[in-house]
Amino acid sequence: MGDRRGIEPVRYSTSGIAPAERHEAWSDRGWPSIAALFESTPIGPFSTSAENVYLDGIAVSYSTGTARLLERRPERIAADRIDILGVGLLLEGEMHGVAGTREFETRTGEILLFDIAQPITMTMSIARSIQMAIPRPLAEAELGPVAELHGLVIGRDEAALLHTHLNKLSEALHLIPAGDAPRLARTLLDLLVVAVHASAGSKRRTPELALGMAARAREEIHANLESPSLSVASLCRRLKVSRSTLHRLFDKEGGVQTYIRNCRLNAARIALLDAENEERIGAIAERLGFSDAAHLSRLFRARFGETPSQCRAGRKG
Secondary structure, eight states: OOOOSBOOOEEEESTTSOGGGHHHHHHTOOTTSGGGTOEEEESSSOOEEEEEEEETTEEEEEEEEOOEEEEEOHHHHHHHOOOEEEEEEEEESEEEEEETTEEEEEETTOEEEEETTSOEEEEEOSEEEEEEEEEHHHHHHHHSOGGGGTTOEEOHHHHHHHHHHHHHHHHHGGGSBGGGHHHHHHHHHHHHHHHHHHHHHHHHHSOHHHHHHHHHHHHHHHHTTTOTTOSHHHHHHHHTOOHHHHHHHTGGGTSHHHHHHHHHHHHHHHHHHOTTOOOOHHHHHHHTTOSSHHHHHHHHHHHHSSOHHHHHHHHHO
């Protein structure tokens, strides 16, 4: 018989650390903490907690944390040589960013896949999430080249089986003999493969024309984000589509106007978090199409829970 002891997670929390020291303490943690993978910039006061489990080479982390900007740059990739497929499942919150050249947005219930050997920048809201780290040889044996999965988002429906299993697993770990860890790892990998295949099938069922039009619309928006002429009407003219068609392409984002506004707010936050950017908040607002600094501040606070001034002050702190 195998080891009859239950599988015990390794717990970590910043709750007992002085608020001013929490982020540094978290950042100094080594692999397999997510802190070891990214350069991190807190967005507002920082705190986090996690339970980590190791299952036959696969690391699983159940975590809760405040908002932050995470970046994995070429110099860090070259220095640490960590080689995994990262899997991020959101239980609450959202993530958005750029993986290589692929833009992504991930919402509650969805999965983000990323190749840790490639650059990625993402902003995570206050969130509860589950992360998995799968060694590249193991992932590629089942899923093919990990590089091609970088920035892939798996929808809520396709992720449901893995989502449910991971949730239940956290409740039952103490009942599962440690000797069964390889079986658990095998099941998690199988469910991930099922989710990736289901996602690919779902995308094949999406009309190719709609996919191409959505990509063109996003390209137009990002290319003209600072243009005062960017509007629904101008997009319809450039893409030669009706307003109703354009809005359907952005249903998941709450409509095209919401998508444009959120892209501009994201761009404003990136500017505010840039240590070398001393541009006035009013100038950022004008550059990105907001009527004035007060207009930007109101929308910024509603989306990110802090004002532009607080965001910039937190960066400097």
